[in-house]
Amino acid sequence: MRTTAKYLIIGAVLTVGIQQLSAHVFAPRPVRQPFEFNHAKHIKKDWTCLACHPGADAQSVAGVPSVQECAECHKSEGVDKPATRKVAALAASDKEIPWVKIHRLPDYIYFSHRRHVTLAKLDCKECHGDMKSRTTPVDRQVLPISMKRCVECHKMKHASTDCLACHK
Amino acid sequence: MPRWGMVIDLDKCTGCQACTVACQTENNLRPGSVEESQRGRIIEWIHVLPVVEGEYPHVKTRYMPVPCQHCDNPPCTRVCPVRATYKNDEGIVAQIYPRCIGCRYCVNACPYTCKFFNWSQPDWPESTHGGKSLSAAHNPDVSVRPVGVTEKCSFCSHRLIKAREQAKSEERPLRSEGDFVPACVEACPAEAMCFGDLDSPGTAVSELSRSHRAFRLQEELGAEPKVYYLTEG
Numbered sequence: 068m069r070t071t072a073k074y075l076i077i078g079a080v081l082t083v084g085i086q087q088l089s090a091h092v093f094a095p096r097p098v099r100q101p102f103e104f105n106h107a108k109h110i111k112k113d114w115t116c117l118a119c120h121p122g123a124d125a126q127s128v129a130g131v132p133s134v135q136e137c138a139e140c141h142k143s144e145g146v147d148k149p150a151t152r153k154v155a156a157l158a159a160s161d162k163e164i165p166w167v168k169i170h171r172l173p174d175y176i177y178f179s180h181r182r183h184v185t186l187a188k189l190d191c192k193e194c195h196g197d198m199k200s201r202t203t204p205v206d207r208q209v210l211p212i213s214m215k216r217c218v219e220c221h222k223m224k225h226a227s228t229d230c231l232a233c234h235k
Numbered sequence: 236m237p238r239w240g241m242v243i244d245l246d247k248c249t250g251c252q253a254c255t256v257a258c259q260t261e262n263n264l265r266p267g268s269v270e271e272s273q274r275g276r277i278i279e280w281i282h283v284l285p286v287v288e289g290e291y292p293h294v295k296t297r298y299m300p301v302p303c304q305h306c307d308n309p310p311c312t313r314v315c316p317v318r319a320t321y322k323n324d325e326g327i328v329a330q331i332y333p334r335c336i337g338c339r340y341c342v343n344a345c346p347y348t349c350k351f352f353n354w355s356q357p358d359w360p361e362s363t364h365g366g367k368s369l370s371a372a373h374n375p376d377v378s379v380r381p382v383g384v385t386e387k388c389s390f391c392s393h394r395l396i397k398a399r400e401q402a403k404s405e406e407r408p409l410r411s412e413g414d415f416v417p418a419c420v421e422a423c424p425a426e427a428m429c430f431g432d433l434d435s436p437g438t439a440v441s442e443l444s445r446s447h448r449a450f451r452l453q454e455e456l457g458a459e460p461k462v463y464y465l466t467e468g
Contacts, residue, residue, distance in 0.1 A: 127375075175333050175378040177393060179400060186403050230321070231329045231392050235378050 098167040100204035102150060110199045116191050123191070127179045131166060134158045169205055170195075170212060177235040187224065237411060238326040239390055240433035240461035241420065242443040243300055247427035250298030254281050257422030258302075261391060263373045265357040278351040280388035281419050297467065300428070302419065303328060303349040303388035304452060304460030311341035311350060320385075326433075326461055327390050335384040342385055346456055349387055356382045390430075391417035411435035433461060 116123060123129035138158035141151045157164060172178050183189045192198065196209025221228050258264065258281045267277040281302040288295045305328045312320050312328065319334035320341050342350040357379055359370040373379065376393040380386045398415040402408060409415065412431030420428040431438040443449060448465040
């Protein structure tokens with residue numbers, strides 16, 4: 068009896084250990100963004116997500132502002148900061164900010180921002196997390212974008228769960 | 236729920252293959268090589284079958300465009316061991332590529348030879364003018380199928396998603412015809428093809444599919460195809 072209990076405890080410890088280890092191994096690695104971008108600071112200026120991510124309401128893909136747009140805004144701010152200087156230098160050299168893309172969908176998935184944002188009226192934070200309070204650059208997916216999560220949400224909101232609705 | 240179907244008027248079809256080219260571009264079909272062609276491995280989701288009759292100088296050629304027949308009783312879906320191919324509620328016979336294990340049971344089960352296996356990695360030629368590869372012209376709404384999976388005509392189902400999205404944004408129901416049109420139907424210069432909801436009264440497809448000229452390929456098999464042909468003359 069004692070031996071059985073011992074094996075059970077060892078088994079439980081091993082299971083938890085493997086779970087923890089695999090969670091660590093398969094967890095998305097944080098990436099390093101080229102700027103110390105502060106979402107909270109920008110959103111404080113009463114901007115909506117659409118101000119910097121055009122197309123999120125009317126197209127499949129949401130965009131990011133060009134470096135020219137960043138430079139334009141920062142210039143009008145008239146503050147001499149290292150980041151402002153860096154943006155101005157990039158804008159002058161005609162290069163874009165090399166942001167590292169965080170949300171990458173597989174080639175075989177059809178996703179439309181318009182379908183989710185405008186038609187289904189979902190808040191951006193349902194998939195992207197709460198960016199309004201984010202002070203550090205986005206270095207990994209805040210919420211996991213997985214098929215399981217998509218299907219759960221589709222079921223909950225009575226959206227189509229036909230494979231063809233998302234697979235292309 | 237609509238039941239999407241197609242009618243092809245063989246009297247109007249000139250065999251120009253505009254439908255084949257439109258499909259190729261719309262659905263990122265790989266350009267085949269001479270070797271693949273010789274081995275019968277060219278992928279064409281809609282192929283135009285020529286039927287030559289008579290002897291010179293009294294020769295007559297008939298043409299018959301053959302897309303996936305999107306059968307109501309599809310033989311291909313019944314043999315799929317992983318449900319990578321199935322018929323959805325709107326009658327579209329779908330193929331889910333990441334789910335396909337490449338067993339080719341469905342390829343052999345299709346009596347209309349409308350399923351195609353990817354025998355090699357897709358490859359697009361580089362530009363001869365130093366520009367981008369032809370793969371830069373891919374339609375982002377359609378995936379590129381990798382080696383080892385079976386592919387087929389989808390009735391351009393990605394267009395249905397967009398059409399439905401557009402209708403919803405205009406706060407109106409999806410029309411039974413006109414809103415959702417596959418690339419081949421759109422490209423046909425002779426207007427030999429029409430597409431729409433077969434069950435919706437008043438649509439051209441529902442009326443033509445009940446015309447005395449209408450027939451379906453190999454009806455005796457009982458697959459109940461949703462592609463109707465109108466006989467010549």
